[in-house]
Amino acid sequence: MNKTVMHELLEINRIESTFPLCSSENLADDHEQSVKVVGILGCGAIANIITNFAAEGKLGVDVNFFYDKDIERAENLASQVDGTVLLSIEDMLDKVDLVIEAASPQAVREVVPTIIGAGVDMIVMSVGALLDNELRERLDKLAKENNAKIYAPSGAIVGIDGIKAASIGKIQSASLVTRKPPRSLGISTDEEKILYEGKAGDAVLKFPMNINVAATLSLACGMEVDVKIIADPAVDRNMHEVHVIGEFGEFKTITENMPCATNPKTSTLAAYAAIRLLKSLNENLKIGT
Template structure:
């Protein structure tokens, strides 16, 4: 059974621990050590105060469910130590130099960088863009003004432009766009809307190419423990981990 270390022990990690039956969690680390100690009660896995001690454990794969900053700080060390990594905070890979550095280390160490689908669906299908170029990829994300830390009484377009520009203004709202760029191999146009009437975060994906056209709308339910966290994102990691050792692979 694959041995999993959790880097980041917040709400996503708690869903993995409580609902990921059969996932062998063997080590825990969080910058806020109390979070790791809390998860220790659910998993029985040791919680480490020092990242170096966490990384020295006999792990097969490290699951990052912390932040873009945690990816910058720790992803290279994870790969250098001979372990695979799951990166949920994929916004860090908008930095092309950093992304290429991780890929180079992974190749040299014969390791894998795994990107879960996160808060959206359809990435598997959209990978066809890597072999048949797409003419358009648009992400339209709609959230409550509160989650974007703005005030408005009506539906308002707060950003329109490229994903690499959006990340400079709204770094916590760009993970989906970066995941789409990685999947399709195409620049993603982003529309970010604030809507005081919306109850759930909504992502709409539009893509066009030689294959035809594609439209998908996802309305995310929040994690039961924290409305700021996508339940779908947590479930996508559980699904990824459970399929690592299966003999039959579904999809591209």
């Protein structure tokens, strides 16, 4: 099915969810394009876990194309799945259904517009970059014009499904306390140290590689969450406490994440979230908001 037809079906589906009696169930059933071939932008810790799953045949899609500004990293991952290393992201665009960005906020600014502009879907891991309103609106516009999708997985945090549902009503407050071993925050200290207290937008500017969860929460609920970042030598996991109060009631979540072996700043759950999202793109029964 071509993308224009799919876009029209999506529109029909959207309109009919407002007027549910006139159902286009059969048409809407296959409105989502299946994802078969995936490329990777950024071949570090997250990409490594995703590629391992692919190598074991557990991903359900082929991860065949790899790009990293450090070519050795791309070669290393490509060798695990007999994949191909590309020297530029442009070379990937006519070969893949979707690109997973697992690189950096800078890559989201510099490279993602090219990918979306070519009508290729994306999973973006460096979600912090999307708190930049100008960039997010530009990417959203490009995605609409080129019928591409941008997916931001729940990543290293739990509660994104709940906060999305909660945001249908009024949210009074949403806060995040992130507690990490000092080495995960790139510092050394023998005692607990509050490194940041304030709104998510500023936290993302000060800790761009560490605070994607604050960005994901903020984007999910449509308001900047209150963030506290603590370096704590007493913990050996990356911990996130979320507290949301709204019209729906109240919820609290605690996530204790195992750091990735190859990058302690990154949590294994973040890679698992991308893998799960990838799988869900080809599923007919989707669970969760």
